Amino acid sequence: MGKRKGVESSIALADSAAMCRIEAISAYPITPQTHIVEHLSEWVNDGHLEAEFVPVESEHSAISAAMGMSAVGARTFTATSSQGLALMHEILFIVPAMRLPIVMAVANRSLSGPISIWNDHSDIMAERDIGWVQIFAENGQECFDLIPACFRISEDKRVHLPSILNFDGFVVSHMIEPIEYWTQEQFDAYLPPYDPQIKLDVRKPSAMGVVGIPEIYYEARRMQQEVLMQSTPVVLEAFAELEKTVGRKYNLVETYKADDADVLLFIVGSLAETAMTAVDNLRAQGKKVGLVRPRLWRPFPTQELLAAFGNVPVVGVCDRAMAFGMEHHPMAQEIRTLFYDAPNRPQICEFMIGLGGRDVTIGDMENILNRLLDVKNGAPVGPVDYVGVRK
Amino acid sequence: MAKNPLELKWQEIPMGFVHSEAQSSLQNHTGSWRSERPIWAEEHCIRCGVCALFCPEACVRTDERGYFHADLDYCKGCSICAHECWTGCIKMKPEEA
Numbered sequence: 001m002g003k004r005k006g007v008e009s010s011i012a013l014a015d016s017a018a019m020c021r022i023e024a025i026s027a028y029p030i031t032p033q034t035h036i037v038e039h040l041s042e043w044v045n046d047g048h049l050e051a052e053f054v055p056v057e058s059e060h061s062a063i064s065a066a067m068g069m070s071a072v073g074a075r076t077f078t079a080t081s082s083q084g085l086a087l088m089h090e091i092l093f094i095v096p097a098m099r100l101p102i103v104m105a106v107a108n109r110s111l112s113g114p115i116s117i118w119n120d121h122s123d124i125m126a127e128r129d130i131g132w133v134q135i136f137a138e139n140g141q142e143c144f145d146l147i148p149a150c151f152r153i154s155e156d157k158r159v160h161l162p163s164i165l166n167f168d169g170f171v172v173s174h175m176i177e178p179i180e181y182w183t184q185e186q187f188d189a190y191l192p193p194y195d196p197q198i199k200l201d202v203r204k205p206s207a208m209g210v211v212g213i214p215e216i217y218y219e220a221r222r223m224q225q226e227v228l229m230q231s232t233p234v235v236l237e238a239f240a241e242l243e244k245t246v247g248r249k250y251n252l253v254e255t256y257k258a259d260d261a262d263v264l265l266f267i268v269g270s271l272a273e274t275a276m277t278a279v280d281n282l283r284a285q286g287k288k289v290g291l292v293r294p295r296l297w298r299p300f301p302t303q304e305l306l307a308a309f310g311n312v313p314v315v316g317v318c319d320r321a322m323a324f325g326m327e328h329h330p331m332a333q334e335i336r337t338l339f340y341d342a343p344n345r346p347q348i349c350e351f352m353i354g355l356g357g358r359d360v361t362i363g364d365m366e367n368i369l370n371r372l373l374d375v376k377n378g379a380p381v382g383p384v385d386y387v388g389v390r391k
Numbered sequence: 392m393a394k395n396p397l398e399l400k401w402q403e404i405p406m407g408f409v410h411s412e413a414q415s416s417l418q419n420h421t422g423s424w425r426s427e428r429p430i431w432a433e434e435h436c437i438r439c440g441v442c443a444l445f446c447p448e449a450c451v452r453t454d455e456r457g458y459f460h461a462d463l464d465y466c467k468g469c470s471i472c473a474h475e476c477w478t479g480c481i482k483m484k485p486e487e488a
Contacts, residue, residue, distance in 0.1 A: 099407035160406060198409050206411035213419075215397040220408045222401035 002180045002246065009140030010035035010173045012181075013105055013165075016147040017077045018043045019187045023194075024052045024069035024076040026062040030084040031117045032169035033107040037079055059084035063091045063104075070100040071208055073199035075151065078102065081169055082109035082123045089127065095162045096131035097224055098209055099198060101154035102162040103147065104132075107169040108269065110356040118357020119169040121269065125321035125330040131224055133163035133231060134298040138270050140177035143167050145248060148182075148191045152238045155194050159231045166297070168270040170357070182246055190245045229299050252301040253308045254293040257283060261290030263372035264309055265316040266335055268294055271353065271360055275318075278365030289369045305338055314376045315339075315346040316368060318353050319384075329384065347375055350384040358388060395419075422450075425468035427483040429461050435480035442472035442481060 007015075014036045017025075025044070027037035043049040052069060056062045062078050070076040080088065085106055095102055111122040124134070133153055137143045143165065150163040167173065182190075200208060212220050232252070239250040256276050258264055267275050272293045282289045292308045292315075294301065309315060319329035328336060332350040339345045351368050354360045364387055375381055394403075395418045396410070405411075429442075429451075442459050443451040450465040451472055461472070473481040 097408070198407050204411065205413065206409050208407060208409055210408060210410050212408065213397075216399065216404075216408075219399060219401035220404050223404040226401075 002182060002186075004178045004180045006176050007140070007179050008035065008174060008176050009143050009167070009179070010107070011039050012140050012177075012179045013079075013143040013147060013167075014039035014043070015181070016144045017103075017105070018049045018051075019182065019184055020075065020077075020148050020151050020191055021187070021193075022049070022051055022075050022077040024054070024066070024074035026054045026056055026065040026069070026076075026078045028056050028059050028062040028080070028084065030059065030081045032109060032119075032173045033079045033081040033084070033105065035173070036105055036107075040077075059087040060091065063088040063095065063102075066102050066104075067091065067095055067098070067100055070095075070102050071098070071200050073194070073196040073201075075155070075194040076100075076102045077104070079105040079107070081107040082111055082117070085123045085127060086111060092127055092130040092132070094209065096228070097220070099160045099227075100162060101151075101160055101194075103150045103154055103165070104162065105143070105147070105165050105167070107173040108166050109169040116356040117169075119171050120355050120357065121166075121320035121330075122322070122355075124164070124166050125323075127164075128298070128330065131161070131228055132298065133159070133161055133228070133235070133296075135163065135165050135235075135296055136268055136294060137165055137167040137172070138272055138293070139172060140175060140179050141248075142250075143172065144179055144181070145242060145246065145250070148187060149238045149242055149250070151194075152191055152241070153231065153235050156231075156234045156238075157195075157197055159227065159234050160197055161228060161231065166269070171270045180246070186245050190241060232296070232299055232301065235296055250295055251304070252294075252296040253304040254295050255308050256291035256293070258290035258292060258308060258310075260288055261312060262288040263314040263316065263369065263376055264290050264292050264312045265318065265369060265372065266292045266294075266331065267318040268297070268331065269320070271318070271320075271365075274360060274362055275365045275369075277362050278369055281362065281366060282369050287369070287373060289373065300334065302338060306342060309346070311344050313346050314349065314372050316349045316351060316372045318351050318368070320352075320354050322352070322355070327384065332384070347381050349375055349381055352384055352386045353388070360388070364388060420464045421448075422463050422465045422467055425463070425466055425486060427468040427470065427485050428463060428466065429468070429470065429472050429481045430484050431459055432480040432482070433458050435478045437478055439477060441475050441477060445471050445475045447471060
């Protein structure tokens with residue numbers, strides 16, 4: 001067991017990125033991500049990290065500058081949130097198309113309006129299909145551990161795609177937790193120096209980001225889909241190697257007391273930890289409830305999710321973002337799609353929780369789990385339950 | 392020269408669609424959708440080169456006698472050369488349908 005210290009998750013995440021020996025950072029502040037790039041500026045300013053630190057004038061520039069630095073072969077990191085992620089939108093699609101293995105930390109936050117700085121998943125649900133590898137961390141330790149995993153996955157020759165580490169803004173980013181730091185030797189053993197497969201080099205000229213006329217655009221996009229879909233084994237390898245390095249096991253899909261459960265709740269992010277306590281409380285009453293939590297979100301771990309759900313008859317899905325104009329919100333759409341071809345489709349109950357930083361209590365989670373048990377006992381599924389909304 | 396990029400199967404797309412071969416764009420014959428072609432009347436041409444200077448495709452070049460012609464692999468028939476020609480020696484001729 002390494003040394004544990006009480007540290008804010010954002011600071012730990014920044015330390016982790018620095019210890020990955022990142023060579024280039026583009027930085028623009030946005031709540032609740034700002035502490036990450038602020039802390040990295042201290043690493044550079046204090047002379048502890050030899051990296052190009054580029055303060056830019058917007059997030060559109062942050063991701064564009066990151067692309068440029070990655071294109072010349074630098075290990076590149078940036079971080080953002082909410083409106084900042086939205087401002088990056090048009091560039092986000094280009095990064096994986098150009099196969100630039102940037103790693104970006106996203107402190108998940110609501111999108112305006114009304115103006116809100118608080119946590120939900122509106123920002124990242126709007127960027128679902130950008131073509132990056134996407135992973136969710138539930139707490140500060142996972143943020144620290146998964147940054148090097150992201151670099152390892154992204155920079156693998158078989159992948160060479162950017163990745164996003166999602167974690168909840170404020171609830172995780174600003175929480176001071178006991179976090180076990182890896183040693184620099186562990187970082188260096190886990191993450192070899194970046195060996196770019198493509199880069200801008202005056203000694204070997206090439207053109208990046210070229211036009212794709214109708215005769216070739218389609219083939220390029222088809223290739224991009226295949227590369228991302230085929231990256232799952234690399235993620236598994238990165239998680240297995242992480243376990244060998246520091247002893248913590250990460251899976252593509254995490255479960256909690258799911259094996260013998262009568263009903264299962266699908267939940268993403270830090271609220272899964274609240275849900276675990278609710279599961280424990282209901283288990284103490286003899287109620288067989290459990291959780292399924294995706295760790296890897298893109299590429300979507302279809303087989304692992306189906307295995308995790310097994311033949312459970314009732315599945316609850318928690319959403320933390322609206323899909324306006326649709327009766328099913330983003331995660332519910334994905335889980336419904338998952339089961340469409342399954343031989344035994346469960347009944348699916350949908351819950352909207354924690355929008356714009358609204359508190360979700362253990363009691364709320366117990367109500368949700370009890371509702372799933374009611375459905376198993378014959379109660380109607382009903383429409384989306386907007387949990388906690390005043391009415 | 393390597394395979395024409397426009398004939399690649401999706402499995403053959405190079406990483407990031409990076410183009411590392413110089414002048415590979417020459418394989419892309421972009422004059423195919425031209426509806427008119429420029430014709431030079433040599434008896435009025437003073438070989439000044441304004442047509443070549445203004446050609447946005449840089450596809451107007453001289454022959455061994457110093458007279459100008461468009462490379463029809465790339466000429467899109469925009470008629471800028473005809474518009475700019477001082478002597479009016481360039482006429483646009485419709486392509487056969």
